[in-house]
Amino acid sequence: MTSQVIAPIFAVAYEEGMTLRTNEAGQTRSMSMSTKQNVMQRYIDAWNETDAGRRRAILAEVYTEDCTYTDPLAAVSGRDGIDQLIAGVQKQFPGLVFSLAGKVDTHHDQARFTWHAGALGHEPAVIGFDVAVLEGDRIRSVYGFLDKVPG
């Protein structure tokens, strides 16, 4: 059942007195689900990009200037902060490959998805879950959680 079918059935619950944040809703309506899926793939690509110049280019494409990234072990802000975080992880775990796991679930200006990280061809050593909040077509904030970490 698609969300197009679900929405009318369930939306009646929300009719009364709803104050839509029209600007934000307007922005996100112009961004297709596949575009948001692409942004999340590029977000993952940044974690795999070991060339500093290319990584910074991806980060500029993916994140707003005032972006924040928070997971259980790191809280950084700005593209530079995220860049240094990724560089640190890559230095500590060479060969770690990140990938999207399953579907990216998106609506309005937000997306949720699970990701895997591990050596290529092996079970993921790390499984994480993120909610990304977008502003226009860039990520403003990542709220990350961990579901599996190396024991």
Add this chain to the structure above:
Amino acid sequence: MTSQVIAPIFAVAYEEGMTLRTNEAGQTRSMSMSTKQNVMQRYIDAWNETDAGRRRAILAEVYTEDCTYTDPLAAVSGRDGIDQLIAGVQKQFPGLVFSLAGKVDTHHDQARFTWHAGALGHEPAVIGFDVAVLEGDRIRSVYGFLDKVPG
């Protein structure tokens, strides 16, 4: 394995160049996990509170003034916006009972949890998942998703 044990093992990855957002981290460190769990329980309580005055009191306790709430079917802001949303849902679905499902997973200023809604003593008709972002001891933003809706 607790996060106290996991953190030192995995945190090495994040050492290099990490720019901590000290103010926010400082705030959240002073707020215990059980306090955040309580805030999320009060958040659920607001959805169950049908007395308008008592519900507004809970909302003032739980949310910052500039709060936002976004799920696949509603995007509202401010305590009044959230109050009207809840009132609309309660009117449309009298007897719907909301509850936390399982553990609230918290770190820094964020929490994730699954919730159920349904008639008391029945299988949940709706299953949702939220990430709540706090500011001090109040919720600033809820980023909600739906995992099961009435078919």
